[in-house]
Amino acid sequence: MDPWHHDPRDPLEKISPRTFFFHFPSLQYASGRKLCYLCFQVEGEGEEDSWYDLGVFQNKVYRQAPCHAEACFLSWFRDQNLPPEEHYRVTWFLSWSPCPSCAEDVLEFLEEYRNVTLSIYTARLYYFWDPDFQDGLHKLWCAGVHLEIMSFEDYEYCWETFVDHKGMRFQSWDLLRDNDLLAAELENILRSTMNPLRREIFYHQFGNQPQAPKPYRRRKTYLCYQLRALQLDRSQSLEITCYLTWSPCPTCAEALAVFVQDHPHISLRLFASRLYFHWRWKYQEGLRLLHRSRIPVAVMRLQEFEDCWRNFVDNQDEPFQPWNKLEQYSGSITRRLQRILEHPQNNLENDFRNLHI
Structure with a gap:
């Protein structure tokens, strides 16, 4: 001392x-x-x-x-x-x-x-x-x-x-x-x-770059959601939109499928910034289960990032500043998601193994 x-x-x-x-x-x-x-x-x-x-x-x-x-x-x-x-x-x-x-x-x-x-x-x-x-x-x-x-x-x-x-x-x-x-x-x-999320947390955790930008902190799962009543009586019809940093794991996909089945008046849709372990068969099956359960899963594009920035971030009235190649990364991730959903019989693990988005 x-x-x-x-x-x-x-x-x-x-x-x-x-x-x-x-x-x-x-x-x-x-x-x-x-x-x-x-x-x-x-x-x-x-x-x-x-x-x-x-x-x-x-x-x-x-x-x-x-x-x-x-x-x-x-x-x-x-x-x-x-x-x-x-x-x-x-x-x-x-x-x-x-x-x-x-x-x-x-x-x-x-x-x-x-x-x-x-x-x-x-x-x-x-x-x-x-x-x-x-x-x-x-x-x-x-x-x-x-x-x-x-x-x-x-x-x-x-x-x-x-x-x-x-x-x-x-x-x-x-x-x-x-x-x-x-x-x-x-x-x-x-x-x-x-x-609201701090701006630095949003840019780091929701960024869709193949590698996390500096500082190289681990990317975690964040979920931002919006609820909208489609009719005056909220018990009749609800729409929930979720913005996720990572797509759901197989366990969460099963839980969401059961949730929607038990609550038919709820419409759920998911937007993910990145795909979680998408080169593994089990995780691909989880995404296909969501698709079969009528839970749309899409990749966040510029519009969704702007929506999140506007509604969930302490943005101090500043406009969203896209990072370099945002749309290019979104397009690449979207193509991988489409291959997963459209080719259920094919083992895509070898194709995706080195694409750790």
């Missing part, structure tokens, strides 16, 4: 490599790591000589004056008496995500300082299974705080900026061991049917 020779409101300049590698690994469960480190940078967005600072805060575990790292930063920032007319971009790299109490403190801080935007990159999620901790993170996200699990690039940046490495080259070792699991947990916490 780094010795603390400062006033609690004064940041450290650097931490040791040993501290970094012990306290910042991305672990789902991390015992023996009671300390929390907050690496920060503050950038003024005014003239060329705008204010800039960075440092590290550690939580105070002393009984005489306990103080969380987030509270240390907030107190320190208030003491700077910065010009209120300038906008400031604050970035945190945390070893633990904020607790509910710290989340409330941050919300009050952001309400007080409307000229500050905050981005939080965390190595681990603190009590992520506890509803109160989940609620705190969700409130931060709803207040406009950018929340994300630290990526390889974030670790590399922290090493170069906040670690007294004495010229030692960065080695990730086992720092990102549970990174994907924690990223999925955080997405589940932040995701809600009542909240």
